[in-house]
Amino acid sequence: MGTVAIFGAGVMGETLLSGLVRAGRSADDLIVTDRRPEHLAELRERYGVRTMGNAEAAAAADTLVLVVKPQDMGALLEEISDHVAEHNLVVSLAAGITTEFLESRLPGGSSVVRVMPNTPALVDQGMAAVSPGKHCDASHLAEAAELMRSCGKVVEVAEKHQDAVTAISGSGPAYIFYVVEAMIEAGVLLGLPRATSTELVVQTLYGAATMIKETKQHPTVLREQVTSPGGTTAAALRQLDDHKVRAAFITAMEAAAERSHQLASGND
Ligand SMILES: NC(=O)C1=CN([C@@H]2O[C@H](COP(=O)(O)OP(=O)(O)OC[C@H]3O[C@@H](n4cnc5c(N)ncnc54)[C@H](O)[C@@H]3O)[C@@H](O)[C@H]2O)C=CC1
Numbered sequence: 001m002g003t004v005a006i007f008g009a010g011v012m013g014e015t016l017l018s019g020l021v022r023a024g025r026s027a028d029d030l031i032v033t034d035r036r037p038e039h040l041a042e043l044r045e046r047y048g049v050r051t052m053g054n055a056e057a058a059a060a061a062d063t064l065v066l067v068v069k070p071q072d073m074g075a076l077l078e079e080i081s082d083h084v085a086e087h088n089l090v091v092s093l094a095a096g097i098t099t100e101f102l103e104s105r106l107p108g109g110s111s112v113v114r115v116m117p118n119t120p121a122l123v124d125q126g127m128a129a130v131s132p133g134k135h136c137d138a139s140h141l142a143e144a145a146e147l148m149r150s151c152g153k154v155v156e157v158a159e160k161h162q163d164a165v166t167a168i169s170g171s172g173p174a175y176i177f178y179v180v181e182a183m184i185e186a187g188v189l190l191g192l193p194r195a196t197s198t199e200l201v202v203q204t205l206y207g208a209a210t211m212i213k214e215t216k217q218h219p220t221v222l223r224e225q226v227t228s229p230g231g232t233t234a235a236a237l238r239q240l241d242d243h244k245v246r247a248a249f250i251t252a253m254e255a256a257a258e259r260s261h262q263l264a265s266g267n268d
């Protein structure tokens, strides 16, 4: 994989950077760029990586990982395009940005992979989906997958599914945190100390996620096991159904996928 340059060290860029360092990649092989010089100074201090300007980083790297906001991607590509060579692999982690968008702004024949990661990569539990561009061969795709495997799981999907992936696993951690917040507040409302409520909710989430993963039972079966006839769970689930929470989740994810699709056309 040679030298990897990460362009844009915000939440997701730094998450990937920390994953690569934890996975044992030498800091000598890592370059980081960002618009905020003070943040680059922190990253040099924290990880021992090299930092430089975008054009210089593009010229020095073998693999270029683009982690700026979709709205900033056009400007970044303009800065680096002249420095991208045939042997380079360009990996984009940006929501909505298509391989076609990237290829049309990079030198002809550039190898591009589109990736949708998520923030649990920070604790090596990431979920990333990769899709090859039109000049990519199997080794390019394998290289992008290896990059993301340093901090979690990787699946390959057809690019037409990337808006759906973005809506489900890309944004997904936020929906779960939202549910967790609501459950903690409910515990507090019912009189539990906040710390106790938080511990109950977090362990319940962890336990439920582990059950889904390890028992391989359908979530419906697992939910039915909790729901005693005439009991407490049935009373709660009836409220969730009455408030159309399942439908709200579905329309929320439709909205996220639609937004991902809009970002492809550079909409702010
Ligand atoms: N935060 C998340 O959970 C996820 C984010 N993504 C994608 O990752 C990308 C970055 O998102 P975040 O990290 O959340 O945003 P962020 O705002 O935290 O980070 C973006 C970084 O890019 C830097 N930047 C902007 N223009 C630049 C340029 N021309 N050259 C170098 N650096 C530049 C900014 O200074 C900032 O540090 C987005 O495209 C987003 O769609 C994908 C999946 C999950």
Ligand SMILES: O=C(O)[C@@H]1CCC=N1
Residues within 6 Å of the ligand: 095, 166, 170, 171
């Ligand atoms: O909210 C966003 O646009 C980014 C992409 C997926 C998660 N965060």
